[in-house]
Amino acid sequence: MSRDEVRERLEKVFREVFDDETIVITDDTSAEDIDAWDSLTHVELIVAVEEEFEMKLSAREIVRLKNVGEFINLIHEKAGA
Amino acid sequence: MSFTSIWFPFFCALSIAAYFLVPVRYQWKTLLIISLVFYSLANPVYLPFLLISIITTHYFMLKGTGKGLAATLIINLGLLVYFRYNLIPGFNSLIVPLGISFYTFMTLGYALDVYNGVIKPERNIFKYALFISYFPQITQGPIGTWEAMGRQLIEPHYFDAERLKRGGYRILIGYFKKLVIAGRLMFYVDTVFSSPGSYGALTLCTAVFFYAIELYADFSGYMDIAAGLSEILGIRLSENFLRPYFSRTIPEYWRRWHITLNEWFRDHLFVPLMATEFNRSFSDGLKKVLPKAKTAALRTMLPLFVVWLTTGIWHGAAWTYLGWGLYYAVIMMASTGSAGIMKRVRKKLKWNAKNRFIIIFQTLRTFFIVCLGYIFFRAESIQDAALIFKRIFTGASLSPGAVKQSLIPFGNGHQAIASALILTALILGLFIYELLEERQDDRLSRHRLFLAAAMIAATGLLGIFGQSNFLYQAF
Numbered sequence: 001m002s003r004d005e006v007r008e009r010l011e012k013v014f015r016e017v018f019d020d021e022t023i024v025i026t027d028d029t030s031a032e033d034i035d036a037w038d039s040l041t042h043v044e045l046i047v048a049v050e051e052e053f054e055m056k057l058s059a060r061e062i063v064r065l066k067n068v069g070e071f072i073n074l075i076h077e078k079a080g081a
Numbered sequence: 082m083s084f085t086s087i088w089f090p091f092f093c094a095l096s097i098a099a100y101f102l103v104p105v106r107y108q109w110k111t112l113l114i115i116s117l118v119f120y121s122l123a124n125p126v127y128l129p130f131l132l133i134s135i136i137t138t139h140y141f142m143l144k145g146t147g148k149g150l151a152a153t154l155i156i157n158l159g160l161l162v163y164f165r166y167n168l169i170p171g172f173n174s175l176i177v178p179l180g181i182s183f184y185t186f187m188t189l190g191y192a193l194d195v196y197n198g199v200i201k202p203e204r205n206i207f208k209y210a211l212f213i214s215y216f217p218q219i220t221q222g223p224i225g226t227w228e229a230m231g232r233q234l235i236e237p238h239y240f241d242a243e244r245l246k247r248g249g250y251r252i253l254i255g256y257f258k259k260l261v262i263a264g265r266l267m268f269y270v271d272t273v274f275s276s277p278g279s280y281g282a283l284t285l286c287t288a289v290f291f292y293a294i295e296l297y298a299d300f301s302g303y304m305d306i307a308a309g310l311s312e313i314l315g316i317r318l319s320e321n322f323l324r325p326y327f328s329r330t331i332p333e334y335w336r337r338w339h340i341t342l343n344e345w346f347r348d349h350l351f352v353p354l355m356a357t358e359f360n361r362s363f364s365d366g367l368k369k370v371l372p373k374a375k376t377a378a379l380r381t382m383l384p385l386f387v388v389w390l391t392t393g394i395w396h397g398a399a400w401t402y403l404g405w406g407l408y409y410a411v412i413m414m415a416s417t418g419s420a421g422i423m424k425r426v427r428k429k430l431k432w433n434a435k436n437r438f439i440i441i442f443q444t445l446r447t448f449f450i451v452c453l454g455y456i457f458f459r460a461e462s463i464q465d466a467a468l469i470f471k472r473i474f475t476g477a478s479l480s481p482g483a484v485k486q487s488l489i490p491f492g493n494g495h496q497a498i499a500s501a502l503i504l505t506a507l508i509l510g511l512f513i514y515e516l517l518e519e520r521q522d523d524r525l526s527r528h529r530l531f532l533a534a535a536m537i538a539a540t541g542l543l544g545i546f547g548q549s550n551f552l553y554q555a556f
Contacts, residue, residue: 019424038332039347040417043355044377051376056361059353063197 027069
């Protein structure tokens with residue numbers, strides 16, 4: 001799976017979780033850019049990513065994420081491994 | 082030294098002068114010395130415990146290993162539990178190092194971030210020491226992160242008159258909130274809560290409402306003084322309050338009240354717990370009982386419960402804080418658990434979230450829930466809390482007798498009526514000020530000079546000086 005593909009699928013996940021079809025994610029997108037991004041939607045996002053990409057994310061992996069770019073990298077690495 | 086000490090303004094003036102007069106390469110070192118002097122002025126006995134924490138944490142986290150983290154957790158949590166919780170009979174500590182709950186959490190946050198690879202460990206122990214001991218934030222937070230504070234504290238800063246004005250104005254707001262509003266409300270609140278059995282529902286409700294305002298004015302007032310002072314130095318503290326009583330839901334309230342503590346719990350307890358294997362199995366088990374529930378919501382249940390219980394205990398080893406923590410655990414779990422259903426209900430009802438009445442209703446409801454929580458938080462025992470709840474919900478009355486009784490804690494005769502009127506005016510003033518801030522009304526910045534003069538006059542005339550420490554200093 002290419003990095004672009006990951007980004008596209010992740011964008012779909014974002015749109016579903018935040019119930020907003022207009023969301024466009026970039027590498028720099030972070031919790032500050034999306035109003036509805038709180039603890040619950042954060043968990044929803046993690047669960048949705050785990051389901052979409054069929055992987056388990058550990059606490060250490062999650063807390064390191066600072067923006068969407070790092071999220072894409074993480075998924076990309078884990079999916080490739 | 083407390084921010085309310087008469088010497089504090091002199092200490093600040095000297096510190097600011099020293100900070101900007103020394104060559105910039107000595108600036109942060111000067112700040113470290115000032116901070117350690119400030120801390121020692123409270124009680125020199127506290128200093129060794131702060132230094133033990135700083136030296137051991139810095140050393141053990143240099144390599145960021147699991148063993149180093151374990152040592153750091155044992156030492157810091159050990160000191161915190163020993164001093165704050167008196168768990169071992171016969172080994173009760175007579176002193177509690179100032180700000181230990183706050184600086185321990187900053188320390189643990191640093192250690193966990195290093196261990197998790199979020200930040201790189203600081204090699205220079207003096208720079209790390211400044212991060213922990215920085216004097217505007219050591220006694221009562223905000224619980225800053227290394228990411229937000231580390232570099233700022235070390236960077237050179239030059240004197241800026243605009244920052245002095247902005248910071249000075251914020252310090253004024255802080256003293257007005259603390260000395261006038263919190264200071265005046267304290268008498269009423271303390272009188273009623275010290276013997277709640279002697280009062281009826283109306284007086285108890287008034288005391289709970291006053292406590293909500295007192296605690297906010299006290300704690301956010303402290304924060305304003307700390308942030309204003311820091312701004313003059315050119316260092317931005319993380320914000321702790323964003324007009325929390327204008328929140329529309331409880332989760333929103335917790336994103337706007339004591340923000341740095343809640344972010345700490347989110348990053349270092351909620352998220353790690355959420356990702357554990359145990360929590361996955363636990364939520365899978367719940368899913369069997371509640372097949373229609375959302376997996377994500379179920380995944381938050383256990384972490385929310387643990388986080389809120391811990392938040393309660395962080396405030397102290399008392400049943401009242403445990404009760405308060407449990408109260409929020411239940412509310413947060415219910416709120417999160419029902420979020421999906423509520424969303425569908427609102428869609429069906431064509432609920433307009435921007436409707437003014439809906440906004441007012443939600444805000445009042447949230448404030449009401451917060452006030453009920455304060456009954457646990459402020460009551461002197463869990464029995465007192467139960468008594469207050471019982472009286473409020475069974476004996477509500479607006480009879481002339483009840484109204485007269487509610488004036489008693491203000492004082493005698495005419496003094497009571499004058500006090501009640503002054504307090505009403507002050508609370509209303511604070512409310513209007515914050516409402517304008519919430520709406521980003523530019524009249525606040527246009528009339529800043531007038532507002533500053535009014536606050537100085539009010540503080541001079543109505544301020545309660547030399548009475549008390551800040552409420553959160555006890556935690």
